[in-house]
Amino acid sequence: MNKKLMELKEILAEVADLVGAQAVLSWDQQTYMPAGGSDSRGEQLSTLARITHDKFTSPRIGELLDGLHRTASLQDPNSDDARLIKVTSREYAKQTKISSEWVAEYAQATAMAQDAWVAARTESNFAKFQPHLEKVVDLKRKYAEFFAPYDHVYDPLLDDYEPGLKTKEVKTIFSRLREEQVKLIKEISLKPQVDDSFIMKDYGESKQWDFGVEVITRFGYDWQNGRQDKAAHPFTTTFGYGDIRITTRFLHNNGVSSLFSSMHEAGHGMYEQGISKKLRRSVLFTGASMAIHESQSRMFENLVGRSLEFWTFFYPRYQALMAEHLADVPLDKFYKGINKVEPSLIRVEADEATYNLHIMLRLELEIALMEGKLAVKDLPDAWNTKMKDYLGITPPNDAKGVLQDIHWSSGYIGYFPTYALGNLVSAQLWEKILEDIPALPSNIRSGDFSELLAWLREKVHQHGAKFDPQEMVQKITGSKITPEPYLRYLKKKYTDIYNL
């Protein structure tokens, strides 16, 4: 192997080890860490983040990249090595603009903000979280300034999750979506409502856990190379090749919430478990973008997990297991129940028709915070006002409103739009999958997900971050990210359920 390339790969491997170590520390912080460990953990994450940043931004990497750009053996632009150089160069250019002081401050601020958020949400006390969020927003504004000039202050944030995408483009896609989804919700609201009262119960943790495990095992989530734990907010995390973990949580007033959460995270987890081993310990050992990642999680949660085919197979088992609640509920009624469209408070519990409106609300608030048009202290009011405008409901408290998501406490401003984009990509891929695997619906009706997973492994998973998201979607489906397949999917689904 080219000596320079070998040296670069060695440094990147160390960076990957440090990133993996941080993932372990963050996972533990959100699953098992005792309260007293909070300060020490913040310091450790801060130190690791700074060392990682220093290592990845060392001038030596710049020199190596410069030399390698002129290397003949890297002329195939789709080879692993050429893509490694490309993505590393992009990240290096980005990271070298950020100061290591900012990185350390950000790591510590978000570690502390996460703990504060847990406490604030538990007590529904926004004041406890406010100073931490102010700090995070302030740091994120400073972050954007590292990338000035920009078209929009939100662009540099968005770019971290969706390389190359601009705020303007997202606004365009969202405005088309909003128009159509609002129309659809209106139509549905004029029809007789479906009953989901039998779901809004406490089904008990252990049965839900076991059933969730059974489902995602059938999907193909690999327990040899992963595990599931409980966390306040479900997430997926990659410690390194062979160790990709998911978490779930249980709600006492919703008997299927943890199941859909497990399916969602398993979608993320299988993505990372499917990345080629050849890409391990490098910047390519991750998803292409968050939208692509969400396309995988939302596909398993919704296109698969909320489909009639899926429940045709699983419902008899589930009904028997949850007989106390479901003995008198036939499949059709259950299917309609889990697909009930109703404006609701909690994003992760929202149905597919209203979900994207939760995202639009967050995007607008994030943009206002970043533009300085909204102060953090006014955020709860702004949240509640928008909830009323968009969904016609007002949260009874901040725990069910502005405090519901972990993202801001983790510094994930710019992340939310990727959920909606992920929905769009999931439907776009799904139309292609149905062309390639006509038997898929009948496979799912018999609990067989192997062809689906094999397709995703081949087209999406194995490539890791080799391709940009738009490039990948174009390559697979023939067009860039577009809302039309998702809108077709929603219309067809709800026409059947609500007799539109």
Add this chain to the structure above:
Amino acid sequence: MNKKLMELKEILAEVADLVGAQAVLSWDQQTYMPAGGSDSRGEQLSTLARITHDKFTSPRIGELLDGLHRTASLQDPNSDDARLIKVTSREYAKQTKISSEWVAEYAQATAMAQDAWVAARTESNFAKFQPHLEKVVDLKRKYAEFFAPYDHVYDPLLDDYEPGLKTKEVKTIFSRLREEQVKLIKEISLKPQVDDSFIMKDYGESKQWDFGVEVITRFGYDWQNGRQDKAAHPFTTTFGYGDIRITTRFLHNNGVSSLFSSMHEAGHGMYEQGISKKLRRSVLFTGASMAIHESQSRMFENLVGRSLEFWTFFYPRYQALMAEHLADVPLDKFYKGINKVEPSLIRVEADEATYNLHIMLRLELEIALMEGKLAVKDLPDAWNTKMKDYLGITPPNDAKGVLQDIHWSSGYIGYFPTYALGNLVSAQLWEKILEDIPALPSNIRSGDFSELLAWLREKVHQHGAKFDPQEMVQKITGSKITPEPYLRYLKKKYTDIYNL
């Protein structure tokens, strides 16, 4: 604060953060990591170990230490700062002798050896562990060579756990111990044996877990700053100030094993939880030595946990909880049962009279391995021969013989003697505690451990690693480590139980 001292403390704080991060990764490896994560974890630990070593051995630390040795404000030799300089200087002198290549190789080799050991022990297949142990022994020999010339090749290893102690001294202490303990065991063997058949049962995990938690909570183990998990081999680990964790395990043929294990680890855990906050993120935020550490664990496990006073309080509760097994067993019989003296295979299950013989066996094998007089492949035979010589029994398989301890897989050669030394120190401290707190036996009979913990906090815990072990024992008890108090303790205890 002195500018140089401040800079030194900042670097040491980062080193402490990196050490804490490694502790989290190792803990996870032994508690929750899926099998597939093994290679990645080895690489991560290796990278972190190398970065830590490089940081701690940077020439800048040498310069700062040189400058600080001449600083007037550090003239009080017992001040935190003076001791910090002293201990850092000692460790720096040591670490700068070791190559960072060795450190990385050692971290990776031991990470892989630990996994191999788990598999080998499960299958009782020494061959699976052999190549890994050969690598570890080879690395440990190379390690000793960094410190040549030495009096004995084992000295540099011992020094890591017991600063300043020499192989020769340990041999002297052990030969006195061996003589007296063998005599005691002989005397006991001539008396009618006590019955412990009611203990050698499966008491069930969850009741044992709950009772263990109740006991160590009363001891003063702080759950706000710690937690307990299951692991193949129980251990205590410090992630940093405020997060000090213990683990336990359950045996299906012994109803009290996990309880004594929890008490043992809680002894370690309370030591680290009691270290002054002022010493956090420095080399002083740890125990004075492993022997001092073991004095704390063995004190709570044995001097407290196997005492008649302890069970006078706890037995009614325990008897009721385990009624299925203990309903007909009076306190006196139970007390004798948990103190039965009988040559046995497993060190951690051994009674107090035979325990030190298990240590002597290991010490002799370790010395022979290091001297090159014993090959790793011949270790199982050597183990079994010595077991026969010392304890008159032969392990039926290697899982119950040479594969029983995790230590060698972790590279802890030189560690075992500290267990026996810890026993000695525990009894030495105990004689002093009884002088200072005459009411202690009656406190324990009423389940009150607060005065005991307060005494340990003041005399031992708070100081962290400020004082050398011999210095600390001398300061507290008026003499260096000596076997006489422990021998007096054993004789009194077994005279009562066996009517010697």
